Every structure is written in structure tokens, then in C-alpha cells.
Amino acid sequence: MGNPTLGGELVEAKKIKVILKRGLILFLIFSLFFLEGCWGKKEVDQLAFVIGIGLDQGKKPGDIIFTFQIAQPKKGGQSGSEINNWILSTEVTHAPLSEEKVFEILNRYPFVGTTKILVIGEELAKSGINSVIDSFQRYYQFRRTMYMIVAKGKAKDILNTKLRNDQLPALSLLGRIEENKAVSSFPVTRIGHYLTLLSREGQAPIIPVVDRLQPGEGGIDYKGSEGGEAEELLLEGAGVFRVGKLVSYLTDQESKGYLWLENEVGTRFISTEEMNGISVTAKVIRSKSNYSVTQDEKGPRFNYQLKVIVAMTEVMGSQPPMSPEKWAAFTGDAEKLVAQAIEKECQAAINKDKEIPNDFLGIGRHIEQKNPSLWKEVRNNWEKTLQDLPVDLDVEVTIEHSGVDRNTPVSPVNPEGTRQE
Amino acid sequence: MERISTHQFLMLGAGVTLGTTFFPVGMTVASSAGRDGWMAVIPAFLFGIPFSLMLLSLAEKYPQKNLIQITEQVLGKWMGKIFGILAILISIYFGGLLARQGVDMFSRSILPLIPFWAFLLSGFVLVLMLVNAGIEVMARFCEIVFPIVAVALIGTALLSIPRFEQGELLPFLENGFKPVLFGVIEIIPWPMEFVLFLGGLLKFLPQGQQEIRQMRAKVWHVLLFVGLLNMLITLVEIWVFGPTEATRLTYGLLTLGKMIEISQTVSGIESIFTVIWMGASLIKVSAFYFLGLWGVQTVFGLKRGVAHMFIIPIMSVIPWTLTRGADLQIAITQADRYLILPLALVWVILLWGVSWWRQRK
Numbered sequence A: 001m002g003n004p005t006l007g008g009e010l011v012e013a014k015k016i017k018v019i020l021k022r023g024l025i026l027f028l029i030f031s032l033f034f035l036e037g038c039w040g041k042k043e044v045d046q047l048a049f050v051i052g053i054g055l056d057q058g059k060k061p062g063d064i065i066f067t068f069q070i071a072q073p074k075k076g077g078q079s080g081s082e083i084n085n086w087i088l089s090t091e092v093t094h095a096p097l098s099e100e101k102v103f104e105i106l107n108r109y110p111f112v113g114t115t116k117i118l119v120i121g122e123e124l125a126k127s128g129i130n131s132v133i134d135s136f137q138r139y140y141q142f143r144r145t146m147y148m149i150v151a152k153g154k155a156k157d158i159l160n161t162k163l164r165n166d167q168l169p170a171l172s173l174l175g176r177i178e179e180n181k182a183v184s185s186f187p188v189t190r191i192g193h194y195l196t197l198l199s200r201e202g203q204a205p206i207i208p209v210v211d212r213l214q215p216g217e218g219g220i221d222y223k224g225s226e227g228g229e230a231e232e233l234l235l236e237g238a239g240v241f242r243v244g245k246l247v248s249y250l251t252d253q254e255s256k257g258y259l260w261l262e263n264e265v266g267t268r269f270i271s272t273e274e275m276n277g278i279s280v281t282a283k284v285i286r287s288k289s290n291y292s293v294t295q296d297e298k299g300p301r302f303n304y305q306l307k308v309i310v311a312m313t314e315v316m317g318s319q320p321p322m323s324p325e326k327w328a329a330f331t332g333d334a335e336k337l338v339a340q341a342i343e344k345e346c347q348a349a350i351n352k353d354k355e356i357p358n359d360f361l362g363i364g365r366h367i368e369q370k371n372p373s374l375w376k377e378v379r380n381n382w383e384k385t386l387q388d389l390p391v392d393l394d395v396e397v398t399i400e401h402s403g404v405d406r407n408t409p410v411s412p413v414n415p416e417g418t419r420q421e
Numbered sequence B: 001m002e003r004i005s006t007h008q009f010l011m012l013g014a015g016v017t018l019g020t021t022f023f024p025v026g027m028t029v030a031s032s033a034g035r036d037g038w039m040a041v042i043p044a045f046l047f048g049i050p051f052s053l054m055l056l057s058l059a060e061k062y063p064q065k066n067l068i069q070i071t072e073q074v075l076g077k078w079m080g081k082i083f084g085i086l087a088i089l090i091s092i093y094f095g096g097l098l099a100r101q102g103v104d105m106f107s108r109s110i111l112p113l114i115p116f117w118a119f120l121l122s123g124f125v126l127v128l129m130l131v132n133a134g135i136e137v138m139a140r141f142c143e144i145v146f147p148i149v150a151v152a153l154i155g156t157a158l159l160s161i162p163r164f165e166q167g168e169l170l171p172f173l174e175n176g177f178k179p180v181l182f183g184v185i186e187i188i189p190w191p192m193e194f195v196l197f198l199g200g201l202l203k204f205l206p207q208g209q210q211e212i213r214q215m216r217a218k219v220w221h222v223l224l225f226v227g228l229l230n231m232l233i234t235l236v237e238i239w240v241f242g243p244t245e246a247t248r249l250t251y252g253l254l255t256l257g258k259m260i261e262i263s264q265t266v267s268g269i270e271s272i273f274t275v276i277w278m279g280a281s282l283i284k285v286s287a288f289y290f291l292g293l294w295g296v297q298t299v300f301g302l303k304r305g306v307a308h309m310f311i312i313p314i315m316s317v318i319p320w321t322l323t324r325g326a327d328l329q330i331a332i333t334q335a336d337r338y339l340i341l342p343l344a345l346v347w348v349i350l351l352w353g354v355s356w357w358r359q360r361k
Helices: A004-034 A097-106 A122-127 A134-138 A155-160 A169-178 A191-198 A252-261 A324-355 A363-370 A372-388 B006-018 B025-046 B048-061 B067-075 B077-109 B116-133 B135-159 B178-187 B189-204 B209-248 B252-259 B270-300 B304-321 B325-360
Strands: A047-057 A064-073 A083-092 A109-111 A117-120 A147-151 A206-213 A232-242 A245-250 A269-271 A279-296 A299-316 A391-401
Touching (some): A047 A122, A047 A155, A064 A097, A147 A155, A169 A232, A245 A324, A299 A363, B006 B135, B006 B189, B025 B178, B025 B252, B048 B067, B048 B325, B067 B189, B116 B270, B116 B304, B135 B270, B189 B270, B189 B325, B252 B270
Parallel strands (some): A147 A206
Antiparallel strands (some): A206 A232
16 A cells, blocks of 8 residues: 555645646746847848948048948839948948947948948058958958958949949949959959958958949940949959058059969950961960979079960951861960960069069968978068069960861952952 | 666767867967967867776776766775865856857857846756756757757858868978977867766766777767867868968857858858857756766765755856956866866876776785
């Protein structure tokens, strides 16, 4: 027989457990009325989605002008992708203070987690950006994948440009940057990459340059609205930074040379100079750059090796009809022409690297990678060493094919009126 | 008496050893060994193997006893009590620090406005539920959560490939092996956290000869696999950020998570990962709670409920003493370096050595 007292205690304990369970369930249901979500929660219609930020030197010393490009979904828009372009500039002493200014004006909290483009004004870039961008790498909403661009002139003007296609300038720039590999005509720098390069001894960061393009400028024409205001943006060339300050600009040719040497070329077109009345345009299909460091009695020597696969897309100038054998020989000559064109761009970049001298090509870093003991010898006097360093270039081009045709269109009569041979 | 299987031992061991070590690993080893920091990770974790094997051999000799009980039997009652009290204090203190670290991770990365007591309260409720359910349930929890954490870490590493900086890992061993050795020394305490936990877990391990043999192999698997995961994360952090930036970032992994972009459509998925990291944090805090609980029960002979009353107030007060994130990093490093490492080293070597010496006699 069981102990009746023990049995009674068990029943009592079970009862208490049931009461506690019911109490807990009631408490949980009741607490739902007091839980409104996360602390500091903001509804979507309380937020202003920032796509691009422009940074300019303020009017007062030490001030920064923040320009926010905000993409606000249109109410009642025909499609979900329709957005309003809100631009707001505010002058503050410290970056985070701009957030409260935006709120005071728009009654919305700027959400900077969507920021894709950071445009830096020329004047600010020249005076130094490292302390200004601290907030962009510290504040949790920002991402290190943001793209950096240097503006010729003011960043504010770039973001305020009214483009002909009504696109937001920040979004237009973003589209071009993200599809850059299709044309490989300017470098791409994310803020994370900039910070990594900033901490390197043997390499200086570069940032692409954007400029407002008026009709007829730079060989580009378009029909703008009356008043001649720039309505297009041109991404071309790059700015070279040294300890956070813009110290020099790279031309289009120099920045393209940088792209070849730094293995950043996806596909692009390249035209050759004329030889015997013929010039060629080729489309780069693949490109691979390599480098080596050698040392002889004269000192260190740096060598770049480029292997480029292209397809011929245009042959300019008149050619007689060619047999397959003659065409093969012509292709070999054309490869040399393309190689020369590539060498010219690369050489321009190398010359600039030595001239500044601020090693944006990262030759110093490459020496450190390949020959760390040599780097230890030269690092303290690197700028001087760079100026005297022989840099060789070895470009190998293969024309994979020449499109669907061989030589240029043939006419039985040449321009002089005589029959072709 | 609760018992866990050898597979549960593997998963529990891996979950506890990994814990949240993947947060500071990149910063810690890169600050000592620069771009070679990743080389320091596996040797440091393998350092825990001889100590784990010593504990398993003690478990074989003194079945169904934890390290405190074995110490009382081998070194005497008072030595057992002294080591036991040290283990209790260190485990409760370290558990509290780790709980604060879990909160710190959330505050810095996605939810900066939520007061830390709200995190702590909800976190402690989960820890208490886990601990109250027993070590077997905790092992089952690890069987589910650890693979998810491992997959998330490997996924983060793979999705970070587009962000790799060309040649960032080169040159190897630019400054020789010495900085790597310093890196190893920096993180040697981490596997010793597992060694301490194993000391408490001995009582619940399977006792068969074959099972103990299996567990000896599994100790290798645990430390090697966790070492590999941490090495992978360190490698990726150095490859993406470079050694200087990797040293500067408090939780490099969270920054990596923010940089993940799949095509042009998916980004900002770090909050999904953060929930997974919370699971890892929960395992580690629970492990130290368990250690404290077992210690209090063994040393003072208290019942489970009373032992909870002893631990809860102390463990929940510790996070309040560290409101500054910067102080927290220092406190965790110091606790690892000056409390956990010496205790585990001295205790296990002394106990195993005396036990072995007596057997020889």
C-alpha cells in the first residue's frame, strides 16, 4: 500500500504545476498588448531611403556639406519602381549630425543602409577625407560595399544634376559602376577597398572621377534643354590619393593602363594606330596580367606580363581581297598593333606612377609579395627607388577571331578608278 | 543519472569549443601575426588535445565522477574544494562576460537601441530553460544548432569570395614564425575553455571501453574541426580586409556579413546570420552555467534548485558591471589569459600527473 501523505503531496504538487502553467500562459498573452516590437522601431513611411551621399567642404572651416540623394517611392505610381528624387544639403561639423538636420526638415529618419554611392567634392578630397569617412566605416547602417567617386567640382552639383532620362544621378552612376566590367574604362573603388589600400605601405588608393558633361564637351554632343545646363554625367579617369588627400588625377588613358596592369579589365574595345593605311579595333575577351621582380648587378627590375585575347571588330582602311593564308599573316600583324595600343596605355600609367611619385599601381606592394626581403631594403626610400626602377612590359595579344568576315568590304573599282588587282 | 552518447559528445564538444570564438579570432591573431595570423589558429586549438585526452583517461579510471570529485579522491578533500571553488567562480564570471558579449554583438551590428537588459533577460531565460532541461537536451540542442552555425560560417566565407583583395595573403611568413607563435599563444586559452567544461562533463560521459576509445578520436575531430572553421574565418577576414583592417574591426565576421551581395538583388542578410550567432552564444553561456551549477552542487552539496539561486544573481550582475564595450573585450581576454588558461593547465596536469604517479607505485 502507498503512503497516503506522499500521494497527497504529489497531487498538491501537480495542482501547483498546472496553476503555474496557466499563469504563465496568461502572462504571455497579456504581455502581447504591451509589446510593440523592437526598440526604436521605425515604420517604412517614417524613413527616407538614402541612395547617394555627397560630401563637400563647408563654408566655415571644418564644416562639411552633406548632400543626401533620397529615393522616395511615389505614392500612387503606376509601377512599384517609380520614385521621387529628393535632394537635401546640410552643412554640419560632424557627419552624424546631418541625420538630425534631415529629420528636422523632412520629418523622416534618413536610412543610410541603402547608400550605394559616396561622391566626394574636389576641394574636400584635396584637403583630406580620412577623418570625414570615419563615420561611414563605423556606423552600423553603412556598408563597406559603397562605391566612392571623386567629383570634378562639387559633389552637391553632381547629385543635383537633372539627367535627361530623369534617373537619379546616384542610381545612374551605380548602374554604370556595376556594369563596369562590360566596358572597363574606369576603376571601381568600394569604401572597404579604399580602407584596405589606405593601410598598405606600397600602394596608394585611386578613386574614379565624375564630371558634369555639357552638350558638345569632350567630343560628346546631345540635345539638352535650353540654358545649356549639363544634363549628363561622365565617369572617366581617376584621382590618386596620398594619406587621404587627392594629389593627382589620372587621364582616361592612364586609368585604362592601370586597369590592364591591375587585372581589372573585363571586356572593352581598343583601337590601334594606323599602319600602312590600316587600323584595327578589337574587343577584349579575356585579359590576364602577371608580374615578376628580378635583381641583377644594377639593382631590382620589375616586369609586367600581359596576355590578352581579343576579337577583331573593325578593320579601317582599304584592303585587297585576301586568301586565308594572307589573312592569317595580316592577323599576326594586327596582333602586334593591338599589343602596341595596350602597351601605350600601360606605359602612360607606369610613367604617371613614377612621375607623381605615388605608387597607385602598387609596384611596391607587388615587390613585397614576390620578394619580401627586397621590399625591406627599399621600403624606407621607396619613392626615390620607384622613380629609378626599370619597369618592363611584355604584352602578348591573340586575335581569337575576326568576326563573321575576313577583309574589308570589296569593290571591283578602287577610289582612283582603276580595277582592283 | 543523465548520459550522453558519443555522437552527442562530439556535437556538444564542438558547439562549446566553437562558441563565439569566430567573432574575435580574426582580430586577435591578426594583431599578433599580421597577414600570417590564420596559420596560428589550428596549432592553438590542437593544444587542447593532450589535456582532453588526460581528462578522458581520468574518466576511465574514476567513472561517474566529475573533475572536482576526482580531485577530492586523488588530491584530498580540501584541494578538491579549492579547485572546485576556483572553477565555480571563473565559470560564473566568464559565463556572465560571454552573455554580455552576445548583447554587445547585437548592439553594435543591428539593434543599437534595445537596452541590454532586455537582451540579457531574454537570453538568460533561454539559458535557464536549456540548463534546467539537462545536459542531454543541451547536447541535442547542439546537434541541431552547431551544424547550422558551421554551415553559416562556411556560407559567409564562400559568399565573401567576390570581396577578396588580390594577393592580400602574400607574402607568407614575411617576419618568420615568431609572430605566428605569438598568435598561437594569444588564443591558446580558447580550447582550454572546452577542457574546463569537459572536466564537469566527465560524469555524464559513456563509460564503456569502446566508447571511451571513440571519444578519444572525437576529441581530435572536435578541436581540429573547430580550428579549421576559425582558421577559415580568419583567412577570409585577412583576405578581404587586409591585416591592418582585420585588426581594427571588433567583430570582423559581422562586417563580412554586411558585405555579402548575391547578384544585385540580395544584400543586407546579416541579420539572418546574427540569429544563428545568437545560437552559438547561447551554447557557450549555457556551458559555463552548467559548469558553475555542477561545481556548486559538488562542492557545497546543494540541491539543483538552491544551486540556481546561488548562480543566477552572480551571473546576471556581471554583465551590468561592464557597460563599456571596450572594457568587455579586455575583460574577456584577461579572463581567458589569467584565469581559464592557468586553472586548466595546473589542474589537469597536476591531477593527471599525481594519478599516474600513484598508479605506477
